[in-house]
Amino acid sequence: MPSDLIDKLRLELRRGTLTVAVLAQLRAEHYGYTLRKALADLGLEIDEGTLYPLLRRLETQGLLTSEWREEDKREKRFYKLSAEGRTILKQLLDEWRALNGALDNIV
Amino acid sequence: MSTLVDHYLLQLKSLLPAKQRDDIAAELRESISSAVEERERAQGRALTDAELNEVLRGFGHPMVVAGRYLPMQQLIGPDVFPLYWYVLQAVLIVIAVVGGLFAGVALLTAPRAMQAALQVAVHFWWLALQAAALVTLAFAVLDHTKARFSFLDNFDAAKANAGILGVRAAPLSAIARSDTVFEIATTALLLAWWVEWLVFPSEWLGVVLRLSPAIEPFFYPVLVLCVVELLRLGVDLVRPYRTVPRVALRLALNLVWLALFVLAFRTPGLVEIAENVRSENPERVLRIAQSSMKVTLAVLSLISAGLAATDLVRLFRR
Numbered sequence A: 001m002p003s004d005l006i007d008k009l010r011l012e013l014r015r016g017t018l019t020v021a022v023l024a025q026l027r028a029e030h031y032g033y034t035l036r037k038a039l040a041d042l043g044l045e046i047d048e049g050t051l052y053p054l055l056r057r058l059e060t061q062g063l064l065t066s067e068w069r070e071e072d073k074r075e076k077r078f079y080k081l082s083a084e085g086r087t088i089l090k091q092l093l094d095e096w097r098a099l100n101g102a103l104d105n106i107v
Numbered sequence B: 001m002s003t004l005v006d007h008y009l010l011q012l013k014s015l016l017p018a019k020q021r022d023d024i025a026a027e028l029r030e031s032i033s034s035a036v037e038e039r040e041r042a043q044g045r046a047l048t049d050a051e052l053n054e055v056l057r058g059f060g061h062p063m064v065v066a067g068r069y070l071p072m073q074q075l076i077g078p079d080v081f082p083l084y085w086y087v088l089q090a091v092l093i094v095i096a097v098v099g100g101l102f103a104g105v106a107l108l109t110a111p112r113a114m115q116a117a118l119q120v121a122v123h124f125w126w127l128a129l130q131a132a133a134l135v136t137l138a139f140a141v142l143d144h145t146k147a148r149f150s151f152l153d154n155f156d157a158a159k160a161n162a163g164i165l166g167v168r169a170a171p172l173s174a175i176a177r178s179d180t181v182f183e184i185a186t187t188a189l190l191l192a193w194w195v196e197w198l199v200f201p202s203e204w205l206g207v208v209l210r211l212s213p214a215i216e217p218f219f220y221p222v223l224v225l226c227v228v229e230l231l232r233l234g235v236d237l238v239r240p241y242r243t244v245p246r247v248a249l250r251l252a253l254n255l256v257w258l259a260l261f262v263l264a265f266r267t268p269g270l271v272e273i274a275e276n277v278r279s280e281n282p283e284r285v286l287r288i289a290q291s292s293m294k295v296t297l298a299v300l301s302l303i304s305a306g307l308a309a310t311d312l313v314r315l316f317r318r
Helices: A002-026 A034-043 A048-060 A085-105 B003-013 B018-043 B049-059 B062-069 B081-109 B112-149 B179-195 B213-238 B244-266 B282-317
Strands: A064-071 A073-082 B207-211 B271-276
Touching: A002 A034, A002 A048, A002 A085, A002 B062, A034 A073, A034 B081, A034 B112, A048 B018, A048 B049, A048 B062, A073 A085, A073 B018, B003 B018, B003 B049, B003 B062, B018 B049, B018 B062, B062 B081, B081 B179, B179 B213, B207 B282, B213 B244, B244 B282, B271 B282
Parallel strands: none
Antiparallel strands: A064 A073, B207 B271
16 A cells, blocks of 8 residues: 555654654753644644653653643643753764765765 | 543553553643643633544554553564564464365264364364464564574674584575475474374374384484484574585485385384274274375385485586
């Protein structure tokens, strides 16, 4: 099925870039909902069922830190990039730029 | 918050690890609340259950969402899976063919043909399930070992070309992996039957058959041959090409098989009746079983002779 195939390939293509986008967006502190909105406003839609587990995984890997805090009378979990996450993000962005450049040359 | 959301989060919590359960549910509840509030602000009214349902659908099925929080796990990884799938199919095909033969014989010879064929089918169905479980377990262990010792990552082409036991030999031709896998499945089945780990059904004949003491002189030679064959086939699987020493080894093994099959063919009374369940004419059943054994041995002798002749030609052509 061509549509199944394109969905699968699109998913593969997005998987790595979502991680980079989330890390980059968390240079400024966000909680889940505002992070998703910010990414969507910048053109990258990500559903909640993907975003929240990804945030947990990145936190477990030490790339993010989080804390529960009250805002607008509700407890929210705020995430931001850790020092290690900052280093990794820089390396990932270098890698992404190199890939992007190479791909531009190829296509 | 609506009971719809409570139910959603309860379903999700039941699928999450205990340590993270409350924390994840609290975060998702907050996120759902934010999404609901935003839509309510935009519409200037409270959401209906249908609209709330739509919001929850955006989050995904609780099982899918919970699965994404769990660490990525797999029983057999993508490196090992293609070989696993291949071996599993080969084992199941060999069992299906042997089972089909037994069922066919049961249909043609048993007094209650349909019942006998069904008994045989059920027997082989269980055998296939056990074999599939064993193969899966073996490959899961292989995958785990590979992940732990990363031996597939440390591939060394120079070592792989060293031949068997370091003896360098120029490859003669490629061996089809399908042939090797089918030979392994057949030899493993023969070995399992030989050491009585596997019992082929015979109750449908009205008697329980077993190998007679006349088979005893053959026990250890066949056992050793099966083990050597499996080792040889294991090498074929890892290094799928023929070399002179390996062709010579297969030739020698087939000559030994041929000698054993001929000797067994000439030995009378290899099968005997262990128990008469309900047969009115057990002597006739025994005669049929012994004749079947002779025919099988004759066919196996021809196969061994054919394989030995092929290997001889390969060595001469070189």
